[in-house]
Amino acid sequence: xxxxxxxxxxxxxxxxxxxxxxxxxxxxxxxxxxxxxxxxxxxxxxxxxxxxxxxxxxxxxxxxxxxxxxxxxxxxxxxxxxxxxxxxxxxxxxxxxxxxxxxxxxxxxxxxxxxxxxxxxxxxxxxxxxxxxxxxxxxxxxxxxxxxxxxxxxxxxxxxxxxxxxxxxxxxxxxxxxxxxxxxxxxxxxxxxxxxxxxxxxxxxxxxxxxxxxxxxxxxxxxxxxxxxxxxxxxxxxxxxxxxxxxxxxxxxxxxxxxxxxxxxxxxxxxxxxxxxxxxxxxxxxxxxxxxxxxxxxxxxxxxxxxxxxxxxxxxxxxxxxxxxxxxxxxxxxxxxxxxxxxxxxxxxxxxx
Numbered sequence: 194x195x196x197x198x199x200x201x202x203x204x205x206x207x208x209x210x211x212x213x214x215x216x217x218x219x220x221x222x223x224x225x226x227x228x229x230x231x232x233x234x235x236x237x238x239x240x241x242x243x244x245x246x247x248x249x250x251x252x253x254x255x256x257x258x259x260x261x262x263x264x265x266x267x268x269x270x271x272x273x274x275x276x277x278x279x280x281x282x283x284x285x286x287x288x289x290x291x292x293x294x295x296x297x298x299x300x301x302x303x304x305x306x307x308x309x310x311x312x313x314x315x316x317x318x319x320x321x322x323x324x325x326x327x328x329x330x331x332x333x334x335x336x337x338x339x340x341x342x343x344x345x346x347x348x349x350x351x352x353x354x355x356x357x358x359x360x361x362x363x364x365x366x367x368x369x370x371x372x373x374x375x376x377x378x379x380x381x382x383x384x385x386x387x388x389x390x391x392x393x394x395x396x397x398x399x400x401x402x403x404x405x406x407x408x409x410x411x412x413x414x415x416x417x418x419x420x421x422x423x424x425x426x427x428x429x430x431x432x433x434x435x436x437x438x439x440x441x442x443x444x445x446x447x448x449x450x451x452x453x454x455x456x457x458x459x460x461x462x463x464x465x466x467x468x469x470x471x472x473x474x475x476x477x478x479x480x481x482x483x484x485x486x487x488x489x490x491x492x493x494x495x496x497x498x499x500x501x502x503x504x505x506x507x508x509x510x511x512x513x514x515x516x517x518x519x520x521x522x523x524x525x526x527x528x529x530x531x532x533x534x535x536x537x538x539x540x541x542x543x544x545x546x
Contacts, residue, residue: 214254304483353539
């Protein structure tokens with residue numbers, strides 16, 4: 194009798210170089226039309242991550258964006274409202290190896306037109322100043338602007354309560370102050386505490402996108418993120434599924450995928466270790482089995498006037514209201530986060546009317 198052994202072909206895992214090339218082709222030509230603002234957003238995010246991590250991108254991989262680069266000055270003239278996307282993409286393309294000096298001309302144009310002055314948000318003004326400074330079209334940010342951003346970062350109480358918008362703004366302030374890891378952002382201890390508070394919430398929410406940004410920001414500040422967070426992020430990055438095909442839906446978790454791999458590159462691991470193809474792709478994170486943040490919030494709300502800001506004093510009683518898996522997650526965080534007790538004092542909202 195003959196034994197027939199079926200051999201499954203090995204899944205090809207992209208190297209960082211071929212992975213970058215496949216991603217550039219996918220986002221530039223296969224997911225959205227160039228006249229879609231979300232095309233700008235996706236490509237600007239990818240290029241920014243490749244540039245700030247020093248990715249080794251083959252020159253030919255940038256060819257898919259030749260058409261954009263050749264017409265970006267016309268786009269800027271007609272769509273000045275998108276100047277930050279357009280300028281960011283142009284600068285990153287040049288810094289990744291695309292020949293040309295269009296970025297300097299665009300930066301001077303943006304500066305002459307005073308486009309940064311249209312921003313009401315301090316965060317967006319800071320981003321614009323950083324972009325212009327990359328080609329010498331702006332000097333350092335005004336001290337008052339930087340001081341307002343630092344005050345925002347230092348108000349740790351903001352980040353003890355769920356507020357994803359504030360948390361993402363916190364990480365981006367650190368990115369801009371640190372030039373994406375190129376210099377010390379000079380954060381004080383209150384700002385570091387804010388990052389830890391925001392990270393505790395992101396971990397409780399099982400939000401790998403936000404937690405990865407927080408861990409990157411801590412790294413840029415010269416701090417070490419808790420091993421509990423980074424170990425979980427490593428697992429989540431490994432569990433992403435990438436599906437190729439002309440008809441795959443692109444309402445997906447692409448940003449989560451990019452940021453988790455950005456975190457991997459930041460801490461010295463190889464990013465984008467997935468089977469990637471130079472065509473349309475869908476990026477899906479692992480299913481969430483539990484919602485610890487919601488459960489813990491509901492348990493605290495149910496405590497009513499009995500809520501206390503002392504974690505150890507309420508640990509057992511709150512634990513009885515949680516599912517076993519959520520209880521394990523909360524206990525692990527409480528035991529391994531040096532900032533948990535201080536975080537819980539604000540998160541508990543005890544004694545508030």
